[in-house]
Amino acid sequence: MVIRVGGEGGEGVISTGDMLAQASARAGLEVLTFRTFPAEIKGGYAMYQLRVSTEKILSQGDTFHVCVVFNGEAYEMNKDLLAPGTVLVYDSPGGDFQPEATEGVIQYPVPMTKISKVDLGSPISKNMVALGAVMQLFSFPVDSLKDLIKAKFKKKGESVVEMNLRALEAGAEYVRSHLKKVDRFYVQPAQPREDRIMLSGNEAIGLGALVAGCRFFSCYPITPATDIANWLSRHLPKVNGVVVQAEDEIASLGQVIGATFAGVKAMTGTSGPGLDLMVELLGFASMAELPLVIADVQRGGPSTGLPTKSEQSDLFLAAKGGHGDFPRIVLAAATIEDCFYLTIEAFNLAERYQIPVILLSDGALASRTEKIKRPDLSKIRIINREAYSGGGEYQRYAVTETGVSPVSIPGQDGGRYIATGLEHSETAAPKYSPDYHEKMTEKRFRKIAALEDESPETECEGDKDGDLGIISWGLTQCAVREAMKECADRGLRVRALYPKLVFPVPVKAIQRFASTVKKVLIPELNYQGQFAELVAVHAGVNAIRFNLYGGLPFTPAQIREKITEVIK
Amino acid sequence: MEISQPLKPKDYKSDVPPIWCAGCGDYGVLASLTMAFSQNNVKPSDTVLVSGIGCSSRLPYFVTTFGMHTCHGRALPIATGIKLAKPDLRVVVVGGDGDHFSIGGGHLPHAARKNIDLLLIVMDNSIYGLTKGQVSPTSRPGMATTTTPYGSPDVPVNPVAYALVYGASFVAQSFSSNTKLTTDLIGKALNHKGFAFINVISPCPTFNKVDTFEYYKPLLKNIDEIHPDKGDKVKALSLAITMGRNNGEVPIGLFYQEERPTYVEMIQEIKIRNKGTDHPELGRIMDILRP
Numbered sequence: 001m002v003i004r005v006g007g008e009g010g011e012g013v014i015s016t017g018d019m020l021a022q023a024s025a026r027a028g029l030e031v032l033t034f035r036t037f038p039a040e041i042k043g044g045y046a047m048y049q050l051r052v053s054t055e056k057i058l059s060q061g062d063t064f065h066v067c068v069v070f071n072g073e074a075y076e077m078n079k080d081l082l083a084p085g086t087v088l089v090y091d092s093p094g095g096d097f098q099p100e101a102t103e104g105v106i107q108y109p110v111p112m113t114k115i116s117k118v119d120l121g122s123p124i125s126k127n128m129v130a131l132g133a134v135m136q137l138f139s140f141p142v143d144s145l146k147d148l149i150k151a152k153f154k155k156k157g158e159s160v161v162e163m164n165l166r167a168l169e170a171g172a173e174y175v176r177s178h179l180k181k182v183d184r185f186y187v188q189p190a191q192p193r194e195d196r197i198m199l200s201g202n203e204a205i206g207l208g209a210l211v212a213g214c215r216f217f218s219c220y221p222i223t224p225a226t227d228i229a230n231w232l233s234r235h236l237p238k239v240n241g242v243v244v245q246a247e248d249e250i251a252s253l254g255q256v257i258g259a260t261f262a263g264v265k266a267m268t269g270t271s272g273p274g275l276d277l278m279v280e281l282l283g284f285a286s287m288a289e290l291p292l293v294i295a296d297v298q299r300g301g302p303s304t305g306l307p308t309k310s311e312q313s314d315l316f317l318a319a320k321g322g323h324g325d326f327p328r329i330v331l332a333a334a335t336i337e338d339c340f341y342l343t344i345e346a347f348n349l350a351e352r353y354q355i356p357v358i359l360l361s362d363g364a365l366a367s368r369t370e371k372i373k374r375p376d377l378s379k380i381r382i383i384n385r386e387a388y389s390g391g392g393e394y395q396r397y398a399v400t401e402t403g404v405s406p407v408s409i410p411g412q413d414g415g416r417y418i419a420t421g422l423e424h425s426e427t428a429a430p431k432y433s434p435d436y437h438e439k440m441t442e443k444r445f446r447k448i449a450a451l452e453d454e455s456p457e458t459e460c461e462g463d464k465d466g467d468l469g470i471i472s473w474g475l476t477q478c479a480v481r482e483a484m485k486e487c488a489d490r491g492l493r494v495r496a497l498y499p500k501l502v503f504p505v506p507v508k509a510i511q512r513f514a515s516t517v518k519k520v521l522i523p524e525l526n527y528q529g530q531f532a533e534l535v536a537v538h539a540g541v542n543a544i545r546f547n548l549y550g551g552l553p554f555t556p557a558q559i560r561e562k563i564t565e566v567i568k
Numbered sequence: 569m570e571i572s573q574p575l576k577p578k579d580y581k582s583d584v585p586p587i588w589c590a591g592c593g594d595y596g597v598l599a600s601l602t603m604a605f606s607q608n609n610v611k612p613s614d615t616v617l618v619s620g621i622g623c624s625s626r627l628p629y630f631v632t633t634f635g636m637h638t639c640h641g642r643a644l645p646i647a648t649g650i651k652l653a654k655p656d657l658r659v660v661v662v663g664g665d666g667d668h669f670s671i672g673g674g675h676l677p678h679a680a681r682k683n684i685d686l687l688l689i690v691m692d693n694s695i696y697g698l699t700k701g702q703v704s705p706t707s708r709p710g711m712a713t714t715t716t717p718y719g720s721p722d723v724p725v726n727p728v729a730y731a732l733v734y735g736a737s738f739v740a741q742s743f744s745s746n747t748k749l750t751t752d753l754i755g756k757a758l759n760h761k762g763f764a765f766i767n768v769i770s771p772c773p774t775f776n777k778v779d780t781f782e783y784y785k786p787l788l789k790n791i792d793e794i795h796p797d798k799g800d801k802v803k804a805l806s807l808a809i810t811m812g813r814n815n816g817e818v819p820i821g822l823f824y825q826e827e828r829p830t831y832v833e834m835i836q837e838i839k840i841r842n843k844g845t846d847h848p849e850l851g852r853i854m855d856i857l858r859p
Contacts, residue, residue, distance in 0.1 A: 025859030197857035207857070211850055216653045235853055237842035242652050242835055247678040251645035254638075254675075258618075258649020261636060262657060266649070284639050371859060377850055410634040410650070410657050413613050418628050418635035429584060429629070 007070025012127030017048025027141035028190035072097030125167035132171025202227035208343025216259035228269035249274035263409030291350035309551030319503035330503035334477035403446030466495035469517030483559035593770025596744035604754035641672025701775035738764035791821035
């Protein structure tokens, strides 16, 4: 079941959705949320969508089954999506609008404003009244919700807890005594499991960093990446780590560079505009061969663009941004699990190859919360940079077969060197001769020349000899996975490749994949077809492009329809 | 950080010879720095010299400490990262007026107000030397340079006043050929807890024919004679603002010093308050995320 709550920003839409999601997760259900915020703090349309199921959920779904609207604006935003069989819960009598009678749409008027304002004398409890009504209508777990309310408002005092519980009960009671349920949607009971955690994409990046051994994080606030910093600010001090809010993104990456030079694993989190500013230092980090991680939570660009929305349009910048020739690695997360495990992978790759690694996420994934299997920390492998062990004259940039040279850290006797952005010799002395610039450029690129072979195999599913092969990256993989299931049910011969490493382009996997299918389709959330272009240039595979660039993620239905159209 | 066998100044000099022009003011700063290191028993392997881009930013190559020669203007944030990640390291930033008052001018206020425990030495020559003679943020009004052939229309930055207003807890000015004073100030700064700033007027004999040794020599004034109370910020600021380019006196010496908690100390306190440990039970942190 997919339930959507819409209303004015600041009206409790997000907290209502959060409570439903948390309570469902506590009661043992799988949950996946999707939300859009206005870019303003108060006012503007805000939406929270919750998908809840007894089974693992792959994406946010195609549309909603139940829509709870707090005001006329939310109704206007959603009325075209109200299909026959869907349910509308709205504020009436006493609300600011009357819905049109739409054929087949089930309507439940609940006087949220009136009950909270007149009956309870507490206008701010409107969302709790709505929550109670929704709980009663669709059998959301009552006990979990009450426990959550008690926990959430405990700090504000007993009377606040009491008022919220009364509002919840008043909403439920109104449904019991005034409405007759005629829809077929309800939340099925499930068994709570101990081995589950629930977190957002940004929190998962924070947790991943913590587990990977990151002990220094520097940031500059930017939507939609700020939650990474917020989460780490609370938890890094517990592991003797440091979080600093720098004066700008240039300084954030600068601090990260200083920390990693000093031997401490370090990271910054940002979005496109911040990554723009970091590019000069990114080149420095690659030139000086310093391991570090940048999480880029993409939003709509260019310029300020769509700060609270989703786009996959920083790929060119991440993969190619910067002057001169320098290597870097770009990974892309598709799920909450990815946000966690790929952050660890990003640190491992950074340390192993002494190189900057960019992890791409996006606005939708950043704020999506999902219940996932609790990671088994004993199974996680952590890689540390190859350390200089002393002895002989130290050559920081010794030319080796792999390109990787052992690194010293300040404080280490005999390990002295100057980390430099100038072209340099093996001992890090400035050196500009043609042979050195060639030799050292080759050394730096050699580190990741065999990256694809040294990485886990790219995941693939579906029919061998498919009529169509889909290559997707980042969040788009979620919609593709769900669409793939439906295609299999309908007997369509489709194959899908799910790269996590997006740059360097996993050329071998893509070429192998392309040779098994008749056509290749690359759906992505950008105008230029950025990954499709990289795939064409690097792997020589020309794909059919499917681009959306409105700021919203793909739905499985959009992918399904495109598959049908292309196969025909 | 202390070592038993004191090193001599020459022991701090690497085998890379400076690339500076004959008569460059930066030589005096290099000599003072190695002298101060020697006098204060600085251990080279526990010390990092960080620089940006410019003639003066080549200095780390010439010294036997660890070093970073980074991007134009970015030495301060990078040095901040080193210090906060590994507080036991001694961090010294060197660079020019272009690095710290122009392209990297946005970083100085924050390193200063956060009281990051490091020393910043600016070799101020009032010209862009590495690019052969363009106007700098400290060039005097009307100065003719390659990019201001008809005279600079800019009002120059006042480095000492800036550092004071930004909240630096140690602010001094010196002159490059006065290696005794510079060495003494660097020594004091090395032992200062918090952000220390020394502006060393370092003439560029090649591209700046106005702000020369000869020009400055008669104007330099020992600040201690007129400003004995180093905690008097108002007096320090007043001296900084009135210090004259119009043939007025240029005070050199310590302008201001205060003791207040450093950023590192405040971070340590946060770690202690959160029972920070190097051997955390990450599973317990993960438990917070149970629904």
